[in-house]
Amino acid sequence: MKFQIGTNPVQHDEFVKKSSYCDLLQSSKWAQVKDNWGSEIISVLSDTNEILASALVLIKSLPVGFSMLYMPRGPIMDYSDHKVLVFFFAELRKFAKTKKALFVKFDPMIVYETSKFNEQALKSEQGGDYLETIKSIGAQHFGFNLIMGKTIQPRIQANERLQANIESIYPKHTRRLMKDAINRGVKVVRVGEEGLEDFARVVNLTENRKGVALRNFDYFKKLMDLYGKDAYLHLATVNIADKKAELNENLKQLEKDIAETPEEQKKRFTRLNDQKKSTEKTLKELEEFGDTEGDKVIAGILSVKFGDTTEMLYAGMDDTFKKFYPQYVLYTLTFNEAYADGSVWANMGGVQGSLDDGLSKFKSNFNPDVQRLLGEFTLRTSPLAGLGLWAYNKRKSSNLE
Numbered sequence: 001m002k003f004q005i006g007t008n009p010v011q012h013d014e015f016v017k018k019s020s021y022c023d024l025l026q027s028s029k030w031a032q033v034k035d036n037w038g039s040e041i042i043s044v045l046s047d048t049n050e051i052l053a054s055a056l057v058l059i060k061s062l063p064v065g066f067s068m069l070y071m072p073r074g075p076i077m078d079y080s081d082h083k084v085l086v087f088f089f090a091e092l093r094k095f096a097k098t099k100k101a102l103f104v105k106f107d108p109m110i111v112y113e114t115s116k117f118n119e120q121a122l123k124s125e126q127g128g129d130y131l132e133t134i135k136s137i138g139a140q141h142f143g144f145n146l147i148m149g150k151t152i153q154p155r156i157q158a159n160e161r162l163q164a165n166i167e168s169i170y171p172k173h174t175r176r177l178m179k180d181a182i183n184r185g186v187k188v189v190r191v192g193e194e195g196l197e198d199f200a201r202v203v204n205l206t207e208n209r210k211g212v213a214l215r216n217f218d219y220f221k222k223l224m225d226l227y228g229k230d231a232y233l234h235l236a237t238v239n240i241a242d243k244k245a246e247l248n249e250n251l252k253q254l255e256k257d258i259a260e261t262p263e264e265q266k267k268r269f270t271r272l273n274d275q276k277k278s279t280e281k282t283l284k285e286l287e288e289f290g291d292t293e294g295d296k297v298i299a300g301i302l303s304v305k306f307g308d309t310t311e312m313l314y315a316g317m318d319d320t321f322k323k324f325y326p327q328y329v330l331y332t333l334t335f336n337e338a339y340a341d342g343s344v345w346a347n348m349g350g351v352q353g354s355l356d357d358g359l360s361k362f363k364s365n366f367n368p369d370v371q372r373l374l375g376e377f378t379l380r381t382s383p384l385a386g387l388g389l390w391a392y393n394k395r396k397s398s399n400l401e
Contacts, residue, residue, distance in 0.1 A: 001084070003091035007041040007054060015043075015051040016076050021109040022307035023073035025153070026056050029226045030072065034058055037070075042095060044077070044088050053077035053088045055106075059099055062388060067099050069381075071106040072153060079110065079130045089137040089379065096381035102388030104379040107153050108134075112144070113372040117355060117364040121372060131374055139377040146353020151376040154350025158363040159309075159371050162339040162346055167332060174328060174365040181325040184282060185243035186298075188236050188326075188333040195235050196220050198297035203316030214314055220302055223313070227304045234334050236299040236326035240292045247283050254279060285323065299326040301334050309345040310338035331366060 009028030016026050024030065031039035038059035044052045055075035060068045077084055096104055112127035135141055148154045160166075167175055200217040207214050224231040254276045261269050299317040303310050312334065317327060331348075338346050348368060351360040355370065378389065 001047070001052065001087050002045050003087075003095075004043045004045050005040060005095065007043040007051070009041060011051060012041045012043065012054050012056070015054050017307040019076045019307075021073075021076050021079075022309065023109045024304055024306040024309070024311045025072035026074045026076055026109075027306050028056060031056060031058065032226055033222060038067075040095075042092070044084055044091070052081070052084045055088075055092075057095075059101070062102065062391070065100055066382075066384070066388060067101045068388065068392060069096055069099065069101045069104040070152065071104070073109045074106055075108065079108075079133060080126065082133065085133060086137060089139075092379070093381050096379075100382075102380075102382045103385045103392075104381060105152060105376060106139075106379070107151065107155075107376040108374060110374040111371050112374045115370050116367065117360075117370060121370075127374055134374075134377060137379075139379045141374075142376040142378070144372070144375060148350045148352055153376070155375045156351050156353050156370065156372050158348040158351050158360070158366075158368040160335060160346040160348060160366055160368040162335055162343055164339065166335045166339070169367045171365065171367065174367075177325045177365075178328045178332060181329045184285075184324045185238045185240075185246075186236055186324050186326045186329050187238070187295075188234055188329050190232060190234050190333075190337065192233070193221060193224055195233050195297070195300070196224070198235060199233060199300040199302060199316065201316075202297060202300050202318050203314060205318050206316040209319055214316075220314065223302065223304060227306075230305040232301075232303040232305070232310070232334065232337065234301050234303075234330055234337075235297050236330045237295040237297050238321065238324055238326070239295050240286055240289045241294075244283065244286050244291075247279055247286070251276065251279050251283070296321075298324060299330050301330055303334060303338070303346075305338065305341060305343055308343060309347055310334070310341075310343040311347045312349060327362075328365070335366075 013028050016022050028041060038061070040057050040059065041054065042057055043054040046052055053075055055071045058070045058072065060070065062068055075088060077088060079085060092104065110127060110130055111124050113121040113123050115121040131141065142151060145151060145155055163169070167178065196217055200220060203214050224233065254272055258269065258272045258276065261272060298321040299315070301312055301315045303312045315327070335346050348363050348366070351363060351370065382388070
């Protein structure tokens with residue numbers, strides 16, 4: 001075996017995509033997304049130059065010329081191959097010293113437990129073994145934390161296993177909300193960069209509403225430029241004027257049908273009156289929005305496909321239109337297109353370990369798998385690591401932007 005620094009990005013990506021631990025954050029282009037960090041791709045090769053282990057390493061400068069290294073959702077390897085694992089981390093220590101790195105952070109895409117919401121978690125067959133193996137090379141385990149903000153990446157995530165007719169796995173109330181959205185005129189389309197301004201607007205509205213900082217137009221454009229056809233931008237729109245005109249026509253027809261229904265056809269009379277009341281109710285709701293012309297973007301999702309997973313990275317919604325329930329149609333179309341393009345999973349991102357917060361409850365509407373990963377590790381690579389980690393933890397939120 002031999003250690004390689006500066007692995008060809010294409011070869012690295014091919015290796016990562018074939019791995020069961022594949023993750024977008026280990027794609028070579030992620031280094032360009034995180035262009036405020038330095039980066040390097042390091043690998044272990046066999047005697048025949050076959051990649052046995054590989055990692056995108058991000059390098060963050062620290063004061064006084066020191067640095068920290070981070071392998072997001074890496075490294076990628078067969079964790080049951082103890083010989084390769086020990087060799088990789090021994091060489092990683094040497095590499096870290098060349099970068100004056102005080103420590104290395106990493107959080108491999110190893111699933112420790114899986115469950116559905118409100119179900120007992122099932123441990124993976126090898127997760128516990130891999131935990132002990134990684135600890136045996138000197139890495140410190142952060143623990144099975146339940147709070148998203150405590151680690152660089154969320155330890156717990158909601159991951160949708162894709163299939164044809166994905167709606168069939170939804171709870172009944174989710175399918176009802178999808179129907180309500182469609183009845184209110186919500187439509188979803190996939191667009192290119194021309195839709196980024198509208199998307200950035202609804203994300204900004206979400207930031208203001210929730211008091212969080214997400215990303216801006218330039219960041220979203222960078223993602224779409226880098227990942228090209230593997231970047232998906234879906235927007236939910238509604239045309240108030242067109243929908244009101246359609247409903248008014250429907251109402252006229254219903255009134256005509258009711259007037260022409262013989263008295264003895266009581267079931268038909270009741271059904272038509274129920275439809276009339278529902279149409280009138282929807283029209284009344286739409287009156288709040290005036291006679292706005294044209295398609296109005298009310299929600300959006302930006303996703304990127306890498307390997308067998310589509311990562312749903314950023315989402316936003318105009319809360320003015322929350323009763324239109326656009327996200328239920330939006331997520332479903334994203335799932336369906338991801339599945340059609342070969343994805344096995346659609347990762348909706350992190351959730352709190354308690355699973356009782358608003359974000360978790362929303363994601364539960366799509367019946368995803370709740371995956372609890374092994375978590376974050378720290379490998380100390382300098383006698384000054386303790387001091388460096390103290391400073392890192394104190395300034396973590398700003399350092400990781």
